[in-house]
Amino acid sequence: MNVRAPQSNNVVIQSLTQIGNCGLFLLTLLMAIPRSFRYIRETIRQLWFVGAMSLTIIMVCGLFIGMVLMLQLYNVLSIFGSTSASGMVVALAVYRELGPVVTALLFAGRAGTSITAEIGLMRATDQIDAMEMMAVDPIAYVATPRFLAGLLAMPLLCCVFCAMAIFGGHLVGVTWLGIDNGTFWSNMTAVVVVHTDIVNGVLFKSLVFGAVVSLIAVFQGFTTPPTSEGVAYATTRTVVASSIAILALDFVLTAFLM
Amino acid sequence: MTDPVRATPDDSTLVRIRGLTTVLNGKTIFDALDLDIPRGKVTAIMGPSGTGKTTLLKHITGQMRADAGEIRVNGQNVADLSREQLYKLREGIGYLFQNSALLTDFDVFENVAFPLRQHTKLPEVLIRDLVLLKLQAVGLRGAARLMPNELSGGMARRVALARAIVFDPMLILYDEPFVGLDPVALNQVLKLIRTLNQTLGITSVLVAHELEAIKQVADHIFLIANGKVVAQGNPMTIANDGSPWTRQFFGGEADGPVPFQYPAGDLAQALGFTGAAK
Amino acid sequence: MSQQRSSYAVGTGLFIVLGFAALAYLATQTSSVANVHQGASYTVDAHFANIGQLKERAPVKVAGVRIGQVQSITLEPGQEVADVKLKIDNNYDKIPLDSVATIYTSGLLGDQYIGILYGTSKKTVADGGTLALTKPAQQLEEMIGKFFGAGGVADNLGGTYSVKADFTNVGALSVGAPVKMAGVPIGSVQAIVADPVKLDAKVTLAIDKRYNAIPDDSSAAVFTSGLIGTQYVAIQPGGSPDALKDGDEMVLTQSAMQLEDLIGKFLVNGSSSSSSPSSDKKDAGNGKSSDTPAPAGKH
Numbered sequence: 001m002n003v004r005a006p007q008s009n010n011v012v013i014q015s016l017t018q019i020g021n022c023g024l025f026l027l028t029l030l031m032a033i034p035r036s037f038r039y040i041r042e043t044i045r046q047l048w049f050v051g052a053m054s055l056t057i058i059m060v061c062g063l064f065i066g067m068v069l070m071l072q073l074y075n076v077l078s079i080f081g082s083t084s085a086s087g088m089v090v091a092l093a094v095y096r097e098l099g100p101v102v103t104a105l106l107f108a109g110r111a112g113t114s115i116t117a118e119i120g121l122m123r124a125t126d127q128i129d130a131m132e133m134m135a136v137d138p139i140a141y142v143a144t145p146r147f148l149a150g151l152l153a154m155p156l157l158c159c160v161f162c163a164m165a166i167f168g169g170h171l172v173g174v175t176w177l178g179i180d181n182g183t184f185w186s187n188m189t190a191v192v193v194v195h196t197d198i199v200n201g202v203l204f205k206s207l208v209f210g211a212v213v214s215l216i217a218v219f220q221g222f223t224t225p226p227t228s229e230g231v232a233y234a235t236t237r238t239v240v241a242s243s244i245a246i247l248a249l250d251f252v253l254t255a256f257l258m
Numbered sequence: 259m260t261d262p263v264r265a266t267p268d269d270s271t272l273v274r275i276r277g278l279t280t281v282l283n284g285k286t287i288f289d290a291l292d293l294d295i296p297r298g299k300v301t302a303i304m305g306p307s308g309t310g311k312t313t314l315l316k317h318i319t320g321q322m323r324a325d326a327g328e329i330r331v332n333g334q335n336v337a338d339l340s341r342e343q344l345y346k347l348r349e350g351i352g353y354l355f356q357n358s359a360l361l362t363d364f365d366v367f368e369n370v371a372f373p374l375r376q377h378t379k380l381p382e383v384l385i386r387d388l389v390l391l392k393l394q395a396v397g398l399r400g401a402a403r404l405m406p407n408e409l410s411g412g413m414a415r416r417v418a419l420a421r422a423i424v425f426d427p428m429l430i431l432y433d434e435p436f437v438g439l440d441p442v443a444l445n446q447v448l449k450l451i452r453t454l455n456q457t458l459g460i461t462s463v464l465v466a467h468e469l470e471a472i473k474q475v476a477d478h479i480f481l482i483a484n485g486k487v488v489a490q491g492n493p494m495t496i497a498n499d500g501s502p503w504t505r506q507f508f509g510g511e512a513d514g515p516v517p518f519q520y521p522a523g524d525l526a527q528a529l530g531f532t533g534a535a536k
Numbered sequence: 537m538s539q540q541r542s543s544y545a546v547g548t549g550l551f552i553v554l555g556f557a558a559l560a561y562l563a564t565q566t567s568s569v570a571n572v573h574q575g576a577s578y579t580v581d582a583h584f585a586n587i588g589q590l591k592e593r594a595p596v597k598v599a600g601v602r603i604g605q606v607q608s609i610t611l612e613p614g615q616e617v618a619d620v621k622l623k624i625d626n627n628y629d630k631i632p633l634d635s636v637a638t639i640y641t642s643g644l645l646g647d648q649y650i651g652i653l654y655g656t657s658k659k660t661v662a663d664g665g666t667l668a669l670t671k672p673a674q675q676l677e678e679m680i681g682k683f684f685g686a687g688g689v690a691d692n693l694g695g696t697y698s699v700k701a702d703f704t705n706v707g708a709l710s711v712g713a714p715v716k717m718a719g720v721p722i723g724s725v726q727a728i729v730a731d732p733v734k735l736d737a738k739v740t741l742a743i744d745k746r747y748n749a750i751p752d753d754s755s756a757a758v759f760t761s762g763l764i765g766t767q768y769v770a771i772q773p774g775g776s777p778d779a780l781k782d783g784d785e786m787v788l789t790q791s792a793m794q795l796e797d798l799i800g801k802f803l804v805n806g807s808s809s810s811s812s813p814s815s816d817k818k819d820a821g822n823g824k825s826s827d828t829p830a831p832a833g834k835h
Contacts, residue, residue: 041545048544052551084647091566126359132321133353134373134421135345141376156555163558166566182605183647186593188566198562 018241025219028139029147035137036144043145050111050146050214051153055160057110058103062161065098066090066168074177083177087184088191090169095197099162101250104209107154108242112217115146116238119221120231128222143222147214154210155203162202200257205250212249213242272297272429272461273318278327279485280313287313289485290327295463300455302464302476304507306516309482311465312356315431318463319351320344332428349377352422352430352460356437358414360406360421366393367402370421377425392420396450412443419450429461430454436468444471451475469508481507483515576626577604578663582637587618588648588673590639595649596622603628606650622650622667632657633665639673648673696723696742697782701756701769706737707792708767709758715741715769722747725769741769743780751776755788767792 073086131138173179224234273295280287287310316322320336329336370389393399396416473493481489488503497508506514596604604624612619634655715723723743731738753774
């Protein structure tokens, strides 16, 4: 619970300590999963806050990503007279990279920060201690439900994001720029493979990103000094650490999955 | 919640602390502290700020582990308990936090119902009756549907008290229950502490500074300083026991065993006079 | 609170359903074949000898306007014929029975679609009917041959005469590649065979009879159009008064330049070996003169 990194001036040592503590915290979280089953309602409630409340931003951003991607691709591909391939490129780009990565970044900004701030404030106002005193395990009641909710919400959000991006691409490409509707879909269906693109790209990546973002968010919330200043710093750290972790992991995952 | 079978042989003492030693960040908080909290009484623990009174409460509930010594609550050694046993023990202890620590997600009713929902499978009707009874006891039945941020400090503390007693605990720990209360709210809380102690026979431990308030409610006072109990007795006798600690603490003197100055070097040297003169 | 709780549960349930709906949408609509319902339509069969790169859902057009899409492509059992089912909008139900369905390509690299050229018959194709007249997909190689060459070799056989030329290296020159003079196609490559004695490539050029005054000391060179384009044979006219005749052999030839040689030439900034200076100049102009370091004297 009170994992606190020993102070050191060395940035490398500090970040290594953070990563190490984060890993230990993950173990604590995972071990608390069986105990948190009795708080299944709390997990559902968090799924609402973490997932459903992020829907708007995810949908809007997905729509615009698809639209702008299609616009750019159309301009470039028209040089080669193959604008009909733009739908396919939008789908591949979104499924393999943009969908999971952008969703995860948005998720870190929208849900990750709110998780960190909420837990930090719960600690600052002794709510966590109060739970301990009421014989409710805060890891099982507060941390694990949020972690699981983030884990489950990310793939779903990513699917919604991708669908909206395809819709946005269709809107710009077919409705506005006049790419043939059938060609748009036939090119897409011809190259998109369920296993590599949707299962490995969309679902697997977003599952990993969801785990990483919610782990970092919960960890920062639990380890920050319980003051308003500490909460503010922790929120910032959640975004920074999540973004770096997402992009670095994305490279690793892509290298492994390709 | 109390298990009568496991009651201590010495039935008059609920919490027995022997040789408690705690070192936090290189600073000795408790130095072989011995302390007995009598069953069914209101015990006040006083002392200068920073003597670790809150830490002592956390030791009793097992939230912090001592470096040495032994704490027995109702005959059980807190340090020996597993997580499940510790949680079982805590169900019999109510804890009133200084800033109430109501769960901000829930309204007053759900805050009080929270321990019941977590630890029992009582039917909704029964939970409702129990919660309303406890809220009635603290005079806030009408505020059941307010959210914590809509409550004043005194109301929040009463809600927290209702939550602490919802399981009819054997022991309530009050951490600074009078801080930041206006005289009316203070008297309400005082009345509640007394009533709970008298009607339900709940052992109460108060950590506070307000001497006048404590005199009205406490049966026994411990004065802690430098990691030890420096004076104890009932409110009438303790002020007159003649030790310099009690004289300073109850007489309100600025300087004494508790120094006015934080430990520092020679002032003249710090200002540079000594060096310049030579 | 219990109301609050159930509303969370309902909202979360909706969120999960929406997520899975999106997943189902991605998995079915964008990755595997699924028919999109777009109003009432009827189906027409067409048999093609070769469908090229035609895909399901490719558009069906009349006069360039989309009237439907390809529903399915199957191989006729026991026959070397592709059975293509066209799903045509009910608004366009007056297609004459003798219309011709052709597989076209939009642009050189674009996607293929089916174009229908209306016939004159009074009868129209009904639902489940067949368009009997079809033209298969054009293969890119043939099309290139048509674009650059003087039409299909077989078609113009009567109108050409043959000239032979020996090359030490023909590179990627293929049969049907154009023969050009001054950049204008005048014939095509008829055959490329290796000479077992001289150990070089003997290329037969079919040249249109209209161009019967090519001097017999002209040279032939294998060039590449652009850096990565197709190769063709360029004829540089000589100064001889006699003209090439059917069956003649061209003596002066320049083999295909390998890309590596070209780059090497550019880099060392000199002409290592070239049988004709003019071809060298043309090569430089044809290639990437702007990228080449020009000789120091020219600056």
